[in-house]
Amino acid sequence: MKKLYVLFALCLTGSLFSPSVHADVCSCEMQEEKALFEKASAVFSANSITPTETANNALWNTFIVTNIEKTDKDSELLISSYEINGDKRAKIAQKTSDCNFSFEEGKHYRVFATLKQTQKGIPYFSTSQCSGTKEIPAPDLTPSSGEQDTVKQEKNITPEGQDAPTE
Numbered sequence: 634m635k636k637l638y639v640l641f642a643l644c645l646t647g648s649l650f651s652p653s654v655h656a657d658v659c660s661c662e663m664q665e666e667k668a669l670f671e672k673a674s675a676v677f678s679a680n681s682i683t684p685t686e687t688a689n690n691a692l693w694n695t696f697i698v699t700n701i702e703k704t705d706k707d708s709e710l711l712i713s714s715y716e717i718n719g720d721k722r723a724k725i726a727q728k729t730s731d732c733n734f735s736f737e738e739g740k741h742y743r744v745f746a747t748l749k750q751t752q753k754g755i756p757y758f759s760t761s762q763c764s765g766t767k768e769i770p771a772p773d774l775t776p777s778s779g780e781q782d783t784v785k786q787e788k789n790i791t792p793e794g795q796d797a798p799t800e
Contacts, residue, residue: 659732661763669765674748675708675758677701678769679723681736691726694736696744698723699772708748711756725758732761741771 670676679696686693698712698721715722725746727733736742745765746758760766 659730659762661732664765666765669745670703672747673703673745673764674705675701675712675723675746676703676744677712677723677746678741678743678772680741680771681738684738685736687729691728692733694725696723696725696742697721699741705748707756708746708758711748711758723758725760727759727761730761732763734760734762734764734766740768743767743769 664672677698678700679698681694682697683693683695695715701709701712701721704712712721712723715724723744723746725736725744743766744758744760746760747764748756749759750756
């Protein structure tokens with residue numbers, strides 16, 4: 634019986650002082666890009682023009698869309714509804730989770746987005762680490778005449794008052 638207590642104490646001590654192994658909490662099913670493309674409601678290239686904002690238990694990012702590879706009618710309408718001064722825009726909302734894709738202001742991305750609706754029926758795009766979204770090199774926006782073109786960045790678009798996304 635004494636040996637059992639000693640063995641238990643050693644196991645307990647070992648588990649208390651052993652280094653913890655932290656596994657990646659977000660696990661994605663491995664899929665080829667073609668399958669991810671087919672699964673997405675919209676695929677587009679875009680520049681992130683705002684820092685990540687938090688509102689209604691979601692992370693929001695705003696983009697200027699530079700190239701649309703795939704949309705359906707509703708996705709195209711959503712992108713067009715955010716058009717400002719000729720710039721097509723997209724807003725991405727992600728519920729806070731371990732699988733969120735981390736966007737950085739000023740970087741260029743190829744976004745694989747899923748069209749969703751809030752509880753009130755308001756459409757929005759969502760993405761994640763598992764969607765196929767990735768950072769890509771920014772396109773060369775320099776006009777052929779040699780003059781540099783500047784991209785207007787309006788940052789007054791906020792998600793305030795928007796309905797919280799649903800899963």
